[in-house]
Amino acid sequence: MVDVGQFLGLRAAKRAHRSTQAATQAGILADSRTIPQDAVRFSGRQIAILFITLAAIASVPILLYPWPPLSDYINHLARMHVIATVGSDRDLALFYQVQWQVIPNLMMDLIVPILQRVMNVYLAGQVYTIMSFVLILSGTLALNRQLYRHWSVLPLIAFPLLYNNVFLVGTMNYLFGIGLALWALASWVALRERALVLRLAVSTLFVLALFFCHLFAVGVYGLGLLAFELHRLLALRQREPLPLDRPMQRRVPAWADFVASGLPFLPVIPLLLMSPTWTLRWDFTWEFNGKLKGLLFVIEVYSHSATFFLAAIVAIGALFAVRYRALRFHPFGWMLLAVGTATYLALPRVLFDTYMADQRLPIALAFMIIACAHLDLRDEFVRRGFATVLVLLLAVRAFEVQGVWRDLSRGTASFRDSVRQIERGSKVLVAYADPDNGDNARDLWLTHAACLAIIERSALVTTAFTVLGKQVMHVRRDYRDRVDTEDGTPPSVRQLLSHTEPTDWDDDPPYWSHWTSDYDYLYILFTDRDYANPDPTRLTPVFAGYRFVLYQINGTQLAGMSKTSD
Template sequence: MISPRQTSRPTASRFTRPQLAALFLALATLAAIPILTHPVPPLSDYPNHLARMHVIAVLDRDPDLARFYELDWHIIPNLMMDLVVPWIDRVVDIYTAGQAFTILTFLMIMSGTTVLNRVLFGGWSAWPFIAFPLLYSGAFLLGLMNYLFGIGLALWGLAAWVHWREAWLPLRLVLATAVVGLLYICHLFAVGLYAIGLLGFEIWRLTTSEAPRPWRILDFVLGGLPFLIVPVLLVRSPTWGLATQNEWEPTGKIDGLVTVIQVYSDVVAFGLTAAVAITAGWAARHGLLKLHPSAWIVFAVGAIVYLALPRVLFGSYFADQRLPIALAFMAVAFADLDLHRRWTMRAFCIVLVALLAVRVLEVQVTWRHLTRWTDSFRQSVQMIDRGAKVLVAYADNAQADDVRDLGLSHAACLAMIEKSALVTTAFTVRGKQILQIKPAWRDHADIEDGTPPSESQLVASSLRSVDAVQNYWDDWPSRFDYVYLLYTERGDENPAPAWMTMVYEGARFQLYRVVPTPPG
């Protein structure tokens, strides 16, 4: 039988374990600089997630939040932050807790990549560290924190499967079932990533094993048993109610691949890609770069799944475009670079540090500029009364598709942290989050994760009488205290001066206090 470690590394490697540990720690510290220096990084969903963590942590002792929100605990596939960050918040403030979870996510991904590479090739190597620059990706800019944490856990799970592959079958299946359960808590898509890696690896074993054919087939089939808990958990959770919310789009597949390496600068993305491609091509030509025998099958399974995935799955957007970054980390783990020569070791370290330094510098410089907007937003939040009801809307000419605008999309949720406010864009979708709006206030918020109303819709709503509220922004002058208008330009006029007064203007937003007195 072929061992998963048949491609073991030369024992003459010049990297000792202490050296590898020191290098990993140094690179992790470098990668974490933007996180450590920006308490509220300009990531799309991140402020919304952070606000939810805060509510979970303090709901039982904050009467204003308790007036609006409640917790509906279920085992849904989106819980990891909800279980971890509120506990960290007991020791530090919520912003520091978010930073700690983000850095923990980085460490999970990189250690998982390194350990999986170790069990596949039979020795520790610095090669997996080449994935450090990929920590900052399009998926990270969207703030998909639970999924990203799940990537790291899935890599650890695959490493455990490969390591225990020849162990007693029941033990291996029990361990894999535990991994699937943990991944389910992280994110449903993380379970899919684990399934892709395990299926590809097991197909390779099925076709190369020297065991009798009936036993090979039986062993292959039994490998799928741990995933049977997923449908059981799904049908018992409110997430099952989102099973019909799926949309498939043929466009955007290329964009999903681009988000693996592109963050803010096209020049940096092209430069990093070219540097890695040239280095990998040169190493392959000289026989220094090789793949694990199962790699091509794993990649083929991943490619098929990526092409088949819908854009929206179980109500979650960008379902397909989340996969490439996970496959990129897996690709690094399934490859190996010969570093037992002193000159290759030095050259690799130079390239590695340079690539990560360029990526960190790109993010740090961009965030320093963008967080002037988020800092301004935090200042505006101080103008809001405690326990207020805050409506979020978009300017009519909003251009919110630039990655530099991502930090504003959910920044209003900071009012939940700072002022215990009800914010209409808070993530409170049944089946996606345990945080829910109390029934008395459910018609004041977007509980379907839709698009905020435009300023024209607000104006139109203010001009007509409403017998029954159909949209949560209907009759807003009598039901909300403040309005955040996002993606504005400096000097934009008040769209409804009879109903609201500006109290703060930022670079890309305006905050208005609602004046409920009828005009005239």
């Protein structure tokens, strides 16, 4: 039977000593000394109130902007809408179909359409995002509690990291998986000295759930578990053998117990083999360039100045905490840093045809590492210093995100107005005015903005995520050759209009090769303020907004006139 009370930290004081002693003998705690209760200074109830308050503050930007300016977010949200409504929307059913498969990228697909039964898709997306935030921070708190055997206020310092560059990309399933991986690791630590069967069973359930969150989330949990088990194995080897008459004696060799920790991951192999994702296994690329940038993704969002300021605050606060001997770091954290660094350097940039495979890892490690820290709050100066640092970090990050999102909301509102000009059930092509644009964090929202037409106008949009093996939403056969099914870059305007470039279309023409007759509208993204119509004969301007222009394509009518004249 699982000791839920111990896991939640609600056991009576008379059981706390016994739990701490058992954990110490197993080499789980940082040392053999129990941390005095007055070193915590915050009760579980106070920490819960702080958590709720800070979670509410962190959720403000999400609640204020139903369409947050994230890169892939609106594309994912459009897929959620199709899953929820394709059975009742004839226009969507004409273009799209949903084929449920074993794919390690389904958590949002499973949750948001269910929420959409009782709310609109935008609110459902907001609820899912806030759920991810709460899951990540509560998982950080839970892991810290299991490592130090009491609730601590220190993990709350991770709240500003919820807004990071990986989040700006809109990797929604992976972010949910980070939170679940933190809870999985906390559960493993809590059950580490319990019955082997119970521990492996709970871990297996977490692995299965993580698989359907995101394949990389399984890796995050596996990395954390490996680091913890290596730390534990090293701690056991450094201790003297336990006498045979002690109740805590090991019934299996340490190495066998270590190997058994990997058994819950075995179901991933058959699941992956039966998944269409396995067909993407050869799509990988390793790059050293960008490794440093991936580390900056943890704290960088929009402003380099804000990033520097946040890093400076944390560094100064840590130095003062070390000086006052108030900061402790669990030995598991050092092992996690070692294993995480090696893994990060070895990971490719593209894995299973998914970009940023390596650059997603540091943010997950950051939450785990924060969970490994403990702050002694007995000193009044330390308490005030911690409160000051926490407020400053939240204020800087909230001001940065809120300020930028307020400015970008003008663009998203303008784009929403343009979508209203599209006829329902239309076919929409997306192209770039400048193929080198889209890398700036402030422009990320525009990359997949055209997918809003799927939600609002039941349209076929060429940039919707419909890759076999990565999504359950696919384009029907009659229209499949008109969309991007490989997550590629949209064509440039020059490519659309030029017939002189050395492109061999005889065997495998691009999906947009017959754009004048296959589509009804053209979105040109990343335009300048005075962008001129590139082809007045075939394009009629419909709406010009910030960094984009919507055109109606006249190619079909012109083709008909040409045939009549012949």
